[in-house]
Amino acid sequence: MILQMRSVLPRLSLLFLLCMPLLACAEANQTADTHEYQLSNGLKLIVREDHRAPTVAHMVWYRAGSIDETNGRTGVAHVLEHMMFKGTDQVKAGEFSRLVAAVGGRENAFTNRDYTAFFQQVEKSKLNDVMKLEADRMSNLNFDDAEYAKEIQVIMEERRLRTEDNPASLLNESLMATAFMSSPYRHPVIGWMNDLQNMKAVDALNWYQSWYAPNNAVVVISGDVDPEQTLRMVEKYYGPAQARQLPVRKPQIEPPQKGIKQVEVKAPADSLQLAMAWKVPRLEPGKLDDVEPYALELLAGVLDGYDNARLDRILVKQERVVNDINVSYDMISRGPELFTISARVAKGKTIAQSQAAIRRVLNELIAKGILDSELKRIQVHLLSDQIYKRDSIFGQAMEIGNIEMAGFSWRDIDTILEKMQTITPEQVQAVAKKYLVDSSLTIAVLDPQARNTAAVSNMGAAK
C-alpha cells in the first residue's frame, strides 16, 4: 500500500518567470521531472529523473544528526554512521563495501548537525543491487564488539585529523560552544574526544534503534530511472521495514543572547584568525514569505559572493588588513543559525584593526544601503547556478535531501529561488541593521602559537 503524491511540477518556470534582462531566459526547458511517493511504513521517496547519462545516485537520509544527541554521547550519530558498514544479519562486516565495489559503485556516507545520509552512485542497471543492501541495513544492522572497538579508534583518528591538528576547526568548535548555551549545536558533529573515549557499542546501537526507521527517512534517487519502476523497487526492498515510534524531540530553543561573548583559542598556527558570528533567523517551514532569511543570504553574497564583493574589495584588496575573508550563512537548517564573518589577519595587522575594518564596512552598509547593481549581480548568479547545478546528478539528490531534512519540501526549492529574486536593496540593508548588532554577537580569536618543533632533521639524502 502506498500513498502516492505524484508531481511533475515543472522546475522550468523559474527562468521564464524571472527573466533578468541579462539572462533573458536561457531556454529553461530541461524540466527535471521530480516525483514524490510515500510508503505505508512512512518512508518518503523522491525521484528526480535525469536521463543525460546512464547513471543513478541512490541516497537515504535519516533525520538524525548531532542536534538529536544528548550530553555525554556527543558524536554518536557519526559513530553509528561508521558502524552501518559493519554488517547485518545477512551481510558480514566489510561485505557491504565489497558488494558495492563489485558493481562499480561509488559510496560513502556523511553526518552533520541535522541528519545522517548514505549513498551509492552506480550505472543504472545496478540500482537494484545497492538498494537491496541499503534497505537491509535500515532494519538489520548487526555488528560485534570487536568491530566496534576497532572502528572507534578510526573515528578518534578522524577527529585528530580534522580537528585536533586543525586550528581553524578548533576555533570553529569553540565559537559554536560559546555562541550557543543550550542548543545542541554547541557540540561538534564528530563529538568531544572524551565522549568518544567513553562511548560504548551499546550507545551506537541505541541510537540505531531510536532513529533508523522508515518513518524517519527519505530516499532520494536521481538519474536515469523510470519513476514507477523505481517505486516498485523501493516498495520491494524498503517496504518490509517496520515503522517505529520515534523518541520525543525537545525543542531546546536557544535563549536570547544578552550581550557580546568572546572566546580565545591558542593553537599552532601562524596567522591570527578572527570570527564574528551573529544570531540570526533561519527560514522556517511553512513561512516561506518571511523575507529576512532571503535578505540575509543576499547580504552574505553582497559582502563576499564574488571576487569584488565588499569585504574582499575593501579589506583584502584595498586596505590589506586581512589576508582572506569569508562569510557564511545558511538559512536551511533544523537548528539556530549564525551569520558568520571569518578572516585571517594580514601580517603586521591586529585583531582590533581587522575587527574595526569589518565593522566599518558593515556600518557603512547599514547607513547607506547597497547598490542595485550589487544585489542584481548576486541574483543573476543564483539564476545561472540553477542551470549549472543540474550538471551534477548527485548534486541534485543532495539538494533535495538537504532541504527535506530541514522540514521543507523539495517543491519549496523553486519558491525560495523566486523569493530571492524579489528581495530589494532596502530589505538587505534592513536585516543588516536589525541583526548585526553586538548583543547577539560572539567573537572567536585564534591566537597562533609557534609549533614546538625542532629544525628538520635530515636523516637522508634530501636535496
Place this chain on the structure above:
Amino acid sequence: MKHASFVKQAFVFGIFLFIASIHSAYAILPIEQLPVVNGAKAFLVQTKALPMVDIEVSIDAGDRYDPKGKSGLASMTAELMSYGVRGELRGLSEAQIADEIADLGANIATSVSGERATLRIRSLSRKDLRDRAVQLAADMLSAPIYDAKILAREKQRSITGLLEAETKPDFVLERQFSKLIYGDYPLANSPSVKSINAIETNDLVRFHKQFYRGERMIVSIVGDVSPAEANEIVQTLLKRIPPSGPAIPALPAFTRSPVESLADREMDIPFDSQQAHIAMGMTAITRNNPDFFPLLVGNYVLGGGGFVSRLMTEVREKRGLAYSVFSYFAPGKDVGIFQAGLQTKSDQAALALDVMSSTMAKFIEDGPTQSELLAAKANLINGYPLRIDNNRKLLDTVSSIVWNGLPLDTMETWTQQVNAVTLEQVNAAFQKYLAMDRMKIVVLGASK
C-alpha cells in the same frame, strides 16, 4: 578564490576520503577535433541537454618552469591574469573584471599544476553571454597588465599563506616528499618566502611572453555549442596569442628513484602534531605508457579501491590505525609518480609504517590474487559511466586525453583495455616500476 577557514555545516565525511586513483576516462560521446588556431589544438564534445558550456585552455606553463630561485612564478603569472588587462577593446581593472564575470553569471578561474596552467570558463551557452565571457577570458590570456602594486599585494598574501601552511603537517610532509622524489627535476622546488619575494613584475611579463603562446596551448570544450560555434570560441580566445616564439630550454631529465639504503631515502621530521603523517613513493610512469592499465588495475587492489583495498584492510579495517590510507599513481604527460600515505596517532607511526611497508612489499612481490584481479576489473568497468556522467567530468576527461596525447577514442576503448589486463601483466608492471629499496619515505610527527 576564497579560502574558507570555517566550514559552517561541519560535515563529517564518513568512512573515507575520496582519493583519486589513476585518473582516466571513458565515454560514448565522440571527441571532435577542431581546426588549429594560432598553433593551438582544440577539441569539442558537444552535449545538448543543458544550455551551458565549459571551456578549458591548458597551457604548457606549469610550476616546473619556475626559474631557479623564483619558485611560485608560474602560479603567480596565471593567477594575476584576472587582476587587470589591456583588453582588445578597453582596459579593465581587477574590480571591473570581477564585476563583469559576476554580471554574466559566469565563472572564470585559473589554476596551475606541476605540468600545466589552466584557465577555465563556465558560462551559459546563450551567444551574447558566452561571447562576453570568452572575450574577457581572451583578454586575460593574451593581455594581462601585471600591475606592480597588485603584485606586491599578492606576494604578501602568498607569503602569509605560505607561513600558515608551514604550520600544517600535510603541507610540510608534501613539500619534503616532493623534494625527495623529484630529485633534480624542477618540481622538487616548492615556493619559499625568499623565492616569492624574488618575483618582480618583469618576471611575470617575461614568463607570460615566453610560455603563453599558441603552440603550447590546447583548448577543450564541452557543452551546448556546435563545432562551428566552438571554432569561433577558439578563434576569439587565441586571436591575440602569438603562435610561437624562441625555443625554450629543455628541462632536466626526470630520472628513476635509485636503489638506496633506508637511511639514505627515509626522512624523519619532528613535528608536535597529534598525528604522524607518512608519505612513501617513487618515480613511476607517464600516462601514455602502455603499462598504465595494468598499474591502474593493480593499484585498485593495493590502495586505490576505497574500503576494499589491501592497504585499507590491513591498516584501517583490521587494526584501526588510520582514518585515511591510500596509494595512487599520478601519471602526467612527461613525469609521473607513485605515492602512498596515511595519518595515525603519533605513537603508532612506527607500527603503521611497518604495516604499510609490508603490505606494499608483499603486493609488489606476489601481485593480486585472481579473485582480486577480477574484483578490480569489475569495479573499474562497471563504474566507468560514473567517470563521464556530466559536463564537468567530461571536460576533465577530454582535457586529460588531449593533454597527454592519447588517442581520441580513448573513452571508447577504456573498458576494453581494463578488461584485457592479465595477472601476469600486473605482476610484471609492479615489479618493473616499483621497488621497496627505491621508495622515498617521509615520516612527520612520529613520537618515539
